[in-house]
Amino acid sequence: MENNEIKVSGLISEEAMKEYMVFHSNKTRIWYVILSVILYSSLIPIAIPDVSIIFMVVASLFMGTIVWFMVPKMYSRKGIKEYRSDQLMQQEVFYTINAEGIYQKVRRSEMLTRWEDIRSIHETKNLFLFYASKNKAIVIPQKFLLKSEMQRLRQLIKENGNSKGATYEYTEPVVRKQSEHPDGVSFTIFISEKMYIAHIHFLARKSKVLFPMWVGMLYILLALLLFKEITILIAAFAVVISIATRFLLSTVINWKAASEYRSDRRMHNDIHLEVSPAGIIQTLSNSQADFTWDNILSIHETKTAFLFFFSKNRAIILPQTYLNHEEKEKLKNIINEHARSKKVVYMDKAS
Known part of the structure; x- marks a missing residue:
């Protein structure tokens, strides 16, 4: 099977990571837009009882448009920060791709992702993306491969990419081992689903404070532009919107974290x-x-x-x-x- 095995290596660039994150944002930003439009179209009539339908539609679409363009920027910025902070991500990666799966080696770290653990495969302008869960993908830049290797990779994907793994049931074992290092x-x-969700909430602790504040301030700014003044009612409703956004954000985090955990069989x-x-x-x-x-x-x-x-x-x-x-x-x-x-x-x- 040597002829069907592909061995490539290279450094994942910041641009490649940025392209991956922007591609990934396309899968979720429509939901952010829908949620923002629904939220604003529901809350504006409460804050301004006599508001016209035209104003409500324009304001909601305006917010949806902002979110549409903002989400890819946020994902791109997040990807760049993640890339710059991860020392291993900036090291040379060695890939071996064959009928068994995709084997990665970075320094002393090794990982084998079998074809049955890959949920979806996407080819973008410059990348091959192999999603092992809803939000995590193996990134292989096309520049790592020769044209002949790209054709062989596409053939391997065609032959193995549709395989489906068996369904597993997992319990939470409590197993202890003695340290193999005398001083360790x-x-x-x-890692249970509840533990993973708690971890994601810890990561989002700043966003859960700053994003609702940003939404409330944006609402006040929009009201100021339209009405030239800020009334007590508008200010109070900005607080209500911020609180509602906080609860909505927590709900979204719970849902996304649970979906990610359940989709990644390796975590089970x-x-x-x-x-x-x-x-x-x-x-x-x-x-x-x-x-x-x-x-x-x-x-x-x-x-x-x-x-x-x-x-x-x-x-x-x-x-x-x-x-x-x-x-x-x-x-x-x-x-x-x-x-x-x-x-x-x-x-x-x-x-």
């Missing part, structure tokens, strides 16, 4: 974590990622987990439920002695 701590964990299996003075090794059934402490940008302790961020929006999750008091103290000692990040935040202390 080691666990076999399972046990994860083996080892935290030692050398760093963190995360082992799944199909991959192993090796992070030195230099790769960890920040560490946060929440009520439910320790989060080790290796990029702006991606973290290794260690649920608190798997740690007893002794292991928790040992983990904190390792972090305090070896973590290079200046941003280490505990529940009872920030440093």
Whole structure:
């Protein structure tokens, strides 16, 4: 099967990541537009009882247009920040693509994504995108491949891309392993859907404050442009809109996080974590990622987990439920002695 195997490598550029994020935004921005139009068309008559239908339609369409152009910009900016913060993403990636799946290697980290775990495949102007979940894709720039390799890749996709994996039922095991490193701590964990949603809410904690404020201020600005003054009623309703936006945003986050979790079969299996003075090794059934402490940008302790961020929006999750008091103290000692990040935040202390 050597002739059907493709081996390529290269550096994922910032432009490639930007193109991927803009493409990904096309799948969701229509929903943001619809929600914004519905929200404004429902709330404006309450704030301004005598408003004309024409004004309401124009105001709602105006907001929808702003959201339509704003979403790709937000995704693009998010992708660039993510790229610049993730040291591993900026390293050379080695791909091996064959009938088994897509094998990736970055430094000492390795991952195999089987064809049955790939939900959808898209070819854009400059990229091949292999979605392993609703929101995560393997990105292979076309410039990595020769024309003959692109044809072979398309043939592999045609032969294997429609395969469907079996349906699995997962339970949440509580399995413990002794550390393989004498100075480290080691666990076999399972990330539940509830834990993953809590993690996404932690990531969105700033957006949940700033975005509703921005929506309320935009409403006040629109009212000021139209009526040349801000009444108490308009100001009060701006607060109502901000609160409603906050609840709507939380609902959307819950829905998107749950959808992402359920769509990514790789997350439904046990994860083996080892935290030692050398760093963190995360082992799944199909991959192993090796992070030195230099790769960890920040560490946060929440009520439910320790989060080790290796990029702006991606973290290794260690649920608190798997740690007893002794292991928790040992983990904190390792972090305090070896973590290079200046941003280490505990529940009872920030440093």
